[in-house]
Amino acid sequence: MNPDTRSFALGSYTSNVVFYDSISPLSISNASLVICDTNTEHIVESCGEAAHAPRMVLAPGESEKSMPVLESILRTAVEHGLSRGDTIVGIGGGVITDLVGFAASVYMRGCRLVLAPTSLLAMVDAAFGGKTGVNFSGYKNMVGTFYPATDVHIAPSVLASLPEREYRSGLGETIKNALLGDEELLGLLEREHQAVAARNPEVLREVIRRGLLVKCGIVEQDLTETGIRAFLNLGHTFAHALESVAGFGTWTHGEAVAWGTAKAARLGELLGITPSAYRTRIERLYSEYGFRLHAEASHELLIEAMWHDKKLKDGRLYFVVQSGVGQTQLVPVEANTLREVLSD
Numbered sequence: 001m002n003p004d005t006r007s008f009a010l011g012s013y014t015s016n017v018v019f020y021d022s023i024s025p026l027s028i029s030n031a032s033l034v035i036c037d038t039n040t041e042h043i044v045e046s047c048g049e050a051a052h053a054p055r056m057v058l059a060p061g062e063s064e065k066s067m068p069v070l071e072s073i074l075r076t077a078v079e080h081g082l083s084r085g086d087t088i089v090g091i092g093g094g095v096i097t098d099l100v101g102f103a104a105s106v107y108m109r110g111c112r113l114v115l116a117p118t119s120l121l122a123m124v125d126a127a128f129g130g131k132t133g134v135n136f137s138g139y140k141n142m143v144g145t146f147y148p149a150t151d152v153h154i155a156p157s158v159l160a161s162l163p164e165r166e167y168r169s170g171l172g173e174t175i176k177n178a179l180l181g182d183e184e185l186l187g188l189l190e191r192e193h194q195a196v197a198a199r200n201p202e203v204l205r206e207v208i209r210r211g212l213l214v215k216c217g218i219v220e221q222d223l224t225e226t227g228i229r230a231f232l233n234l235g236h237t238f239a240h241a242l243e244s245v246a247g248f249g250t251w252t253h254g255e256a257v258a259w260g261t262a263k264a265a266r267l268g269e270l271l272g273i274t275p276s277a278y279r280t281r282i283e284r285l286y287s288e289y290g291f292r293l294h295a296e297a298s299h300e301l302l303i304e305a306m307w308h309d310k311k312l313k314d315g316r317l318y319f320v321v322q323s324g325v326g327q328t329q330l331v332p333v334e335a336n337t338l339r340e341v342l343s344d
C-alpha cells in the first residue's frame with residue numbers, strides 16, 4: 001500500500017486513508033465491481049486495474065440516492081456473482097460514496113468496501129466515517145447504516161474536472177472542518193486564498209489532508225454520533241433549513257453550510273459564547289471565498305424547517321456553537337433568539 005497511509009480504528013472497523021501526492025492518478029486494484037456516475041467514469045478509465053473490473057455507471061445527482069438504485073446495485077452484484085470477500089468500489093462524489101457504502105454494508109451482510117471520493121466535499125467529509133444511506137419518503141438520508149470503508153483513496157488530481165461550483169461547495173465544508181479543530185489549516189486557508197481558489201496542487205493537497213484529518217479525529221472518538229460527532233454539524237441546522245426552504249439545488253450544500261456557519265457564529269455571539277472577533281474572522285473568510293452570507297428566505301419558514309431537522313433533543317432545538325477554533329459546544333436555543341439571529 002502507498003506509504004502515506006493512515007489507519008483509523010472506528011468501532012470494530014479499521015479504515016485506512018491512502019493519501020496520494022498532488023499529481024498521481026488514482027490506482028485501485030482487486031475491484032470486483034466498480035460504481036461511478038457519468039461525470040466520474042473518465043476517472044475510472046485511468047485508475048489502474050479497477051478500470052477493467054465490471055462497472056456500473058449511474059446518472060449523476062442526488063436523485064440516484066434512492067432505494068430503487070440501491071436495489072439495482074445489489075442486483076448487479078448478484079449477477080456478477082460477488083461473494084462476501086469481494087470488493088465493491090465507489091468512485092464519485094458524496095452521492096456515490098453514500099449509496100455504494102450502503103450497498104456494500106447490506107450485500108451478504110457486508111462485503112469489502114473501497115471508496116475513492118472525487119469531489120472536494122466527499123474527500124473532506126462524505127467518504128470517511130462510515131455514514132451511508134439513501135433518501136427515503138421525501139427525507140434525506142432517512143435509511144442507512146454505519147459502515148466505514150476499508151480503504152479511502154484521496155487523490156487530489158481527480159479534482160481537475162470538478163465543476164467550479166462543486167469545488168467551492170467543498171470549500172464551505174473544508175472551512176467548517178478547520179474551525180472545528182485545525183488553527184493551522186484555518187491560517188492556510190486565510191493566507192493562501194488565491195492558491196486554494198486556483199486549485200494549486202500542493203496547497204490543495206495540504207488543505208484536503210488537514211481538512212479530512214479533522215474529521216478522522218472526531219469520528220475516531222465517536223463513530224455512531226452519541227457525542228462529539230455532532231460537532232461536525234456546525235452550521236448544519238441553519239444550512240439544512242435553508243436548503244429545504246429555498247428548494248434543494250438553489251444553494252449547494254457547501255454554500256448553505258457557509259451561510260449556516262456564519263449564522264452559528266452570530267448565534268454564539270448573541271449567547272455570549274462566541275467572541276465578536278472570532279465571528280468577524282469566520283465571516284471575512286467565507287466572504288473572501290465568495291460565499292453569500294445573506295439569504296432571502298422567510299424566517300418563520302426557516303425556523304419551522306429547523307424543527308424538522310434531526311438535531312432535536314428533548315423537544316428542544318440544539319445548535320453547535322464555538323468560543324474559538326476547536327472549542328465547540330452544543331446548546332439549546334429558543335425560537336426568539338433564532339429570530340434575532342436571522343434578522344441580522
Ligand SMILES: NC(=O)c1ccc[n+]([C@@H]2O[C@H](COP(=O)([O-])OP(=O)(O)OC[C@H]3O[C@@H](n4cnc5c(N)ncnc54)[C@H](O)[C@@H]3O)[C@@H](O)[C@H]2O)c1
Nearest residue numbers: 039060093094095118119121122125126131158161162166
Ligand atoms: N456520509 C457522510 O458523512 C456525508 C457527509 C456529507 C455529505 N454527504 C452526502 O454527500 C452528498 C453530496 O456530495 P457531493 O457534493 O460530492 O455531491 P455529488 O456526489 O452529487 O457530486 C456533485 C457533482 O459533481 C460531479 N462530480 C463529482 N466528482 C467529479 C469530478 N472529479 N469531475 C467531474 N464531476 C464530478 C458529480 O457527478 C455531481 O454531478 C449528499 O448526498 C450528502 O448527503 C454524506
